Amino acid sequence: MTDTLTIAVSKGRILKETLPLLAATGITPAEDPNESRKLILPTNQSNVRLVVIRATDVPTYVQFGAADLGVVGKDVLMEFEGRGLYELLDLKISRCRMMVAEPRALAEQDDPEDWRHLRIATKYVNTTRRHFAAKGIQTEIIKLYGSMELAPLVGLADRIVDLVDTGNTLRANGLVEIEQIADISSRLVANKAAMRMKYDAIRAMVEQLRGAVKGSAERAA
Numbered sequence: 223m224t225d226t227l228t229i230a231v232s233k234g235r236i237l238k239e240t241l242p243l244l245a246a247t248g249i250t251p252a253e254d255p256n257e258s259r260k261l262i263l264p265t266n267q268s269n270v271r272l273v274v275i276r277a278t279d280v281p282t283y284v285q286f287g288a289a290d291l292g293v294v295g296k297d298v299l300m301e302f303e304g305r306g307l308y309e310l311l312d313l314k315i316s317r318c319r320m321m322v323a324e325p326r327a328l329a330e331q332d333d334p335e336d337w338r339h340l341r342i343a344t345k346y347v348n349t350t351r352r353h354f355a356a357k358g359i360q361t362e363i364i365k366l367y368g369s370m371e372l373a374p375l376v377g378l379a380d381r382i383v384d385l386v387d388t389g390n391t392l393r394a395n396g397l398v399e400i401e402q403i404a405d406i407s408s409r410l411v412a413n414k415a416a417m418r419m420k421y422d423a424i425r426a427m428v429e430q431l432r433g434a435v436k437g438s439a440e441r442a443a
């Protein structure tokens with residue numbers, strides 16, 4: 223008998239970009255995820271179901287084995303303090319970069335080489351602290367849960383650490399990128415125990431998804 227696999231995916235951008243990859247492996251939700259209010263979505267394959275949760279909760283569900291697999295941004299993984307996750311595959315979706323940004327006026331006379339102490343607003347507290355600690359720069363970090371771009375405009379912080387894709391949000395708020403922390407994309411992660419107990423099913427899923435990622439990269443080229 224085939225093991226049942228529960229895959230945790232976050233609503234919004236990641237779900238939207240994961241569905242075509244799953245479809246390429248022959249998995250489609252039994253109901254339209256955009257219409258359905260269900261949090262557990264059965265699929266056309268009786269041994270595969272999706273759980274739809276907040277992005278930052280995906281590693282937790284996988285860590286505790288409530289989901290066998292998860293699709294989660296590298297930004298969230300870098301910030302996650304739990305253990306017991308394997309990163310199996312770069313799905314190359316929801317791509318962006320994690321950047322330090324600041325007001326254009328500050329950037330015109332700023333030199334990152336001179337940074338000694340920074341006041342930064344971000345939702346990526348651990349990653350930001352680690353990044354600057356490695357460079358011997360002290361940080362005062364103000365934790366926010368969204369709209370980081372507002373912080374320098376109202377004097378809450380001098381700089382922010384946030385995700386940037388097109389750069390439109392920064393531009394619209396008079397901010398510029400000044401330093402890159404990481405390239406971000408979504409990863410397939412597994413629970414370590416599930417990896418042992420459901421090895422064949424997980425292995426098969428990873429290989430199918432690897433093919434789907436490759437196919438989508440070839441179509442985009």
Ligand code: ATP
Binds near residue numbers: 297317385
């Ligand atoms: P939560 O619901 O937990 O607050 P969120 O609002 O950050 O999470 P999304 O905005 O859907 O959720 O982002 C999910 C993931 O998509 C992020 O973790 C990141 O990896 C990626 N991402 C975020 N912003 C962008 C963007 N502008 N372009 C591409 N990918 C992005």
Ligand code: PRP
Binds near residue numbers: 368369390
């Ligand atoms: C993300 C990120 C930036 C924006 C960057 O926010 O936090 O604000 O995207 O993308 P851009 O460079 O293409 O403008 P998102 O749109 O996910 O909104 P939220 O996280 O505040 O919900």
